[in-house]
Amino acid sequence: METKLVTIREDRPDREAIRRAGEILRGGGLVAFPTETVYGLGGDALNPESSRKIYAAKGRPSDNPLIVHICRWEDIYRIADPVPEAARKLARAFWPGPLTMILHKTDLVPKETTGGLDTVAVRFPSDPVARAFIEAAGGFVAAPSANRSGRPSPTLARYVLEDMDGRIEMILDGGEVGIGLESTIVDLTGEEPMILRPGFVTREMLTEVLSRVEVDRTILDPDCHLRPKAPGMRYRHYAPKGELVVVEGERDAVVFAICEKCNAAKEKGERVGVIATDETAEAYRKGCRADSVKSVGSRKDPLSVGHSLYRILREFDDEGMTAMFSESFSESGFGQAIMNRLLKAAGHHVENV
Ligand code: TXA
Ligand code: MG
Numbered sequence: 001m002e003t004k005l006v007t008i009r010e011d012r013p014d015r016e017a018i019r020r021a022g023e024i025l026r027g028g029g030l031v032a033f034p035t036e037t038v039y040g041l042g043g044d045a046l047n048p049e050s051s052r053k054i055y056a057a058k059g060r061p062s063d064n065p066l067i068v069h070i071c072r073w074e075d076i077y078r079i080a081d082p083v084p085e086a087a088r089k090l091a092r093a094f095w096p097g098p099l100t101m102i103l104h105k106t107d108l109v110p111k112e113t114t115g116g117l118d119t120v121a122v123r124f125p126s127d128p129v130a131r132a133f134i135e136a137a138g139g140f141v142a143a144p145s146a147n148r149s150g151r152p153s154p155t156l157a158r159y160v161l162e163d164m165d166g167r168i169e170m171i172l173d174g175g176e177v178g179i180g181l182e183s184t185i186v187d188l189t190g191e192e193p194m195i196l197r198p199g200f201v202t203r204e205m206l207t208e209v210l211s212r213v214e215v216d217r218t219i220l221d222p223d224c225h226l227r228p229k230a231p232g233m234r235y236r237h238y239a240p241k242g243e244l245v246v247v248e249g250e251r252d253a254v255v256f257a258i259c260e261k262c263n264a265a266k267e268k269g270e271r272v273g274v275i276a277t278d279e280t281a282e283a284y285r286k287g288c289r290a291d292s293v294k295s296v297g298s299r300k301d302p303l304s305v306g307h308s309l310y311r312i313l314r315e316f317d318d319e320g321m322t323a324m325f326s327e328s329f330s331e332s333g334f335g336q337a338i339m340n341r342l343l344k345a346a347g348h349h350v351e352n353v
Contacts, residue, residue, distance in 0.1 A: 004170045005161060008129050017172070022136025024169045030057060032146040032160045033133045034174030035125040037098050037183050038153035039160045040069065040143030041168065048112035051142055057167040060149040064231045065115035066142040067100050067123050071134040079120055079140065081106045086210050087188050093209045096126035098179055098200040102187040113142045115231060119189050129174040145182060150239050152310035155180050159314055180307040181337050185230055195219070196230035198337040219340055222348040240313050242321045244346040248328040249353040255280050257353040258325045259288035265323040273316040275326035292319060302334045309338065313345055
């Protein structure tokens with residue numbers, strides 16, 4: 001199959017291309033599209049055959065449920081029942097936007113889409129291209145992140161093409177995404193609302209709307225022996241091909257330790273990459289023999305870090321890095337999402353200095 005890459009400009013969206021993308025979904029095909037978080041790999045959420053194709057294209061186990069994307073508030077009632085007061089409050093506060101809610105599903109949603117579960121993940125994205133595309137596709141688009149299983153989620157259409165060329169009909173290229181990490185997932189089917197995956201919408205933001213919000217223990221504690229409640233959080237996701245170590249501690253000590261580790265790794269013939277910050281990148285460039293030092297953003301601006309993390313992991317993969325070292329980040333606010341993804345990429349390999 002030939003994968004068509006179509007550029008969509010946000011200020012002048014190509015209606016005809018979006019209509020064709022919608023037609024592809026209605027016919028049971030797959031189209032990747034931009035959202036405000038990461039690129040999604042879309043299929044018709046109400047067509048079991050489309051969901052099977054998504055799993056095949058991603059190389060993803062079919063017990064890992066998909067998020068259903070909608071483009072109208074009221075459509076939540078067609079796929080979820082009941083829609084509790086907490087869901088309505090969160091929708092009013094954060095939709096359209098980077099928040100996914102887990103609710104009990106209606107019969108309209110096939111089990112193929114929900115990985116066999118009786119619950120459904122619902123998200124109403126804010127990206128205008130995503131919304132126009134969902135509408136053109138009939139209103140219910142099942143979409144995981146548009147990476148092959150085990151690769152970082154794509155933040156650029158180029159990365160979608162790398163992973164999906166020949167596997168899907170079309171890619172809508174809306175440029176680089178804004179947030180760069182996947183949506184926050186909140187489960188509203190238990191006794192208390194619970195965050196299953198941290199994201200741009202933080203626990204602090206959620207507790208302003210709902211007084212109590214729990215966090216799945218497996219997010220906070222890697223040694224916890226419970227199973228993560230979001231099936232996808234069980235897999236070693238976002239894994240770079242080389243080995244990544246996160247170094248934690250006071251800033252100067254971290255820089256010093258990473259420089260020493262880089263030099264030791266170079267002695268062993270490794271290709272070495274450093275994930276630095278704007279504040280420290282120069283120090284590594286001067287102080288160690290790493291093959292590549294990349295700043296992931298500024299410590300003063302956690303959003304800049306979230307925005308670039310997956311891109312840098314991909315670049316290091318492409319450059320053939322075999323050993324990578326990263327600084328660590330504060331786990332407050334959006335930092336929780338950054339650390340969650342970084343630690344997963346590192347297989348929870350952390351060294352304290
Ligand atoms: O930002 C995002 O959410 C992106 C964009 C494309 O919207 N999508 C995304 O989808 O990250 P995916 O499939 O890569 O991650 C969805 C996560 C998985 O960990 C999955 O297990 C979990 O959501 N999930 C989906 N439905 C669920 C359900 N019914 N119960 C628990 N977890 C669920
Ligand atoms: Mg994913």
